[in-house]
Amino acid sequence: MILEIDENHHDYILRAAQAIRNGRLVAMPTETVYGLAANAFDKKAVAGIFALKGRPQDNPLIVHVDSVPMAKNLAEFDEKAERRAEKFWPGPLTMVLKSRGAVPDGVTAGLDTVGIRMPDCDVALALISAAGVPLAAPSANKSGSPSPTSAAHVASDFGEDLLILDAGECNVGVESTVVDMTRETPIILRPGAVTQDMLEEVIGPVECARAFSPMEEGRPAAPGMKYRHYAPAASMVVVEGDTASVAEAIKYLYDKDLKKGEKPLVMAAKEHKRFYGRRDVAVTGSIEDLRGVAKSLYALLRDADAAGYTSILFEAVPKEGIGFAVMNRVYKAAAYNIVRV
CATH class of the missing domain: 3.40.50.11030 (Threonylcarbamoyl-AMP synthase, C-terminal domain)
Structure with a gap:
């Protein structure tokens, strides 16, 4: 079911928040791509994301928060993470940080780290706030296919049985930058709209993982690293x-x-x-x-x-x-x- 969000339909956000609290999945807009959201603390709901997408179990999920305090309940923040959050949140930057163990292994793919970001989208932030929990949310598409930048794309992949919040087209159009903050020198695991130069202006040297060659083996530290992604049928x-x-x-x-x-x-x-x-x-x-x-x-x-x-x-x-x-x-x-x- 597609619910078009405007100033007259705040009740749609409350409806979606209740669905999240009841263990259901909701497709939500962000500035990057539409996400398939679930309560990040709910193991069964998180498992539902993998089942619906056909997503490999070793591919970790990004957790979306509405504030830095919510993020600090999930992960360890150091001075560099604080500075990055102050500069780039809300926005298309995911920080991989040491997990406090608050979210289940299904979210982290068994790693001791968790990827967190605060989306720059009023609807997404309102949904997180209304639900009262952080949301685990990969892109709202069948695994491997092009990511969705509109509600119609989500409905094309999953049908309208899924609750979809429609806030129009995404402003950025590619997934968030993912940076691993657990290393002495932070490293970009997935490039996005927040570039290496932008990051280095804030905290100094930043490395970049191989962006133009495939990862053949091992567990990916972030989404988009190992498996074929974004691919059309052609x-x-x-x-x-x-x-x-x-x-x-x-x-x-x-x-x-x-x-x-x-x-x-x-x-x-x-x-x-x-x-x-x-x-x-x-x-x-x-x-x-x-x-x-x-x-x-x-x-x-x-x-x-x-x-x-x-x-x-x-x-x-x-x-x-x-x-x-x-x-x-x-x-x-x-x-x-x-x-x-």
């Missing part, structure tokens, strides 16, 4: 290099796919659309506005599947600013099928 190839060479390579691959009976689609910046003639092109945004590219990415992948495209040829964007996070997601969506020219 096959996908990422093409990167100088603009002219990328365009020529994409045209060659497009025509080759067409001859094989595929239904190919180019995804390219609006500045480059003219290079592809009459070929089908979905505009990702402007190379001058990578935040716009991030915001549109998952919707474009979902739209391509809905339109019946069987192959996607993605024109790489610069790995700078939020473009670093965009390309991390695109590489994973393409199963690291990359052509460099």
